Amino acid sequence: MNNYNGRDKTGSLKRNHFSFLFIGLALVMMQASCTQNNVKEDNTPKKYFDAHQLNGCFALYNNGTGLFTVYNLKRYRDSTYLPASTFKIINSLIGLQTGKISSDSMVIPWDGITRNIPDWNKDLNMYQAFRVSAVPYYQEVARRIGKDTMQFWLDSLKYGAGKDKKTYKISKIDSFWLDNTVKITPDQNLGIVKKLYFDELPFFKVYQQKVKHAMLFEDNSNYRLGYKTGWGTTDKGHALGWIVGWIEENKHPYFFVLNVESADPNYDMKDVRLKILKDILKEYGFFQGAM
Numbered sequence: 001m002n003n004y005n006g007r008d009k010t011g012s013l014k015r016n017h018f019s020f021l022f023i024g025l026a027l028v029m030m031q032a033s034c035t036q037n038n039v040k041e042d043n044t045p046k047k048y049f050d051a052h053q054l055n056g057c058f059a060l061y062n063n064g065t066g067l068f069t070v071y072n073l074k075r076y077r078d079s080t081y082l083p084a085s086t087f088k089i090i091n092s093l094i095g096l097q098t099g100k101i102s103s104d105s106m107v108i109p110w111d112g113i114t115r116n117i118p119d120w121n122k123d124l125n126m127y128q129a130f131r132v133s134a135v136p137y138y139q140e141v142a143r144r145i146g147k148d149t150m151q152f153w154l155d156s157l158k159y160g161a162g163k164d165k166k167t168y169k170i171s172k173i174d175s176f177w178l179d180n181t182v183k184i185t186p187d188q189n190l191g192i193v194k195k196l197y198f199d200e201l202p203f204f205k206v207y208q209q210k211v212k213h214a215m216l217f218e219d220n221s222n223y224r225l226g227y228k229t230g231w232g233t234t235d236k237g238h239a240l241g242w243i244v245g246w247i248e249e250n251k252h253p254y255f256f257v258l259n260v261e262s263a264d265p266n267y268d269m270k271d272v273r274l275k276i277l278k279d280i281l282k283e284y285g286f287f288q289g290a291m
Helices: 017-026 046-051 073-078 084-098 127-133 134-145 145-159 186-197 207-217 272-283
Strands: 039-041 055-062 067-071 216-217 223-232 239-249 252-262
Touching: 039 127, 046 272, 055 186, 055 272, 067 073, 073 186, 073 252, 084 127, 084 134, 084 186, 084 207, 084 239, 127 134, 127 207, 134 145, 134 223, 186 207, 186 239, 186 252, 207 216, 207 223, 207 252, 223 272, 239 272, 252 272
Parallel strands: 039 067
Antiparallel strands: 055 067, 055 252, 216 223, 223 239, 239 252
């Protein structure tokens, strides 16, 4: 299988016929998903943000009705933030598509540097690294992909291109999703996951399925919950947290994005993000298998 792998020795981009099709399908991928006609603004989630002294937004998309239920619509639709580890969704797909990740079982050896998250301090494969959100693994994947190839895919996906159609350029290949040089709206982040769920992103279906498999954290008789978290620091020095994903009940998917922010740079987002998400979803009637 010949995949796109960057530039050849003459500097020209190598593409196969699949790449043209994929890129064409991707041209509208990052457009805003919601309009004034399919949005219900709802302040119900506010109490969960307030309980943890956080600002932010939340959106839930009902795939059956096409309705968005949104708390803090302006932030959801118009404000951009570093994607942090939610970018591992795209990083994984590009890595798989270009062959830099040979499979979700491909191991990258631990570099021997001890970090403050024990789960990162060992050899990991893609599936494991995704689920523990191992930054070093995905930094190495990005380095193997290379700046030119990564930029090609971000441009093709219009990843991070806001309402002003600004195209973000990569700074350092192994930190651009963490250092605020590339940003994304919550609306765009939700749109990515919706496309992924239906295998509509411009990557081979098998690779999208591998990423969805890595995202599926809860699967029982009542519901299936898949998500990716993110945690970073904004250009204002604020702590930022993400969760983006889907919940499926009775084979009916709903897509969500949670974006939370604290002026305290040391705010511990790790458990709070998931608690807020589950509190909101429970408020809306999920987890009982009745939706």
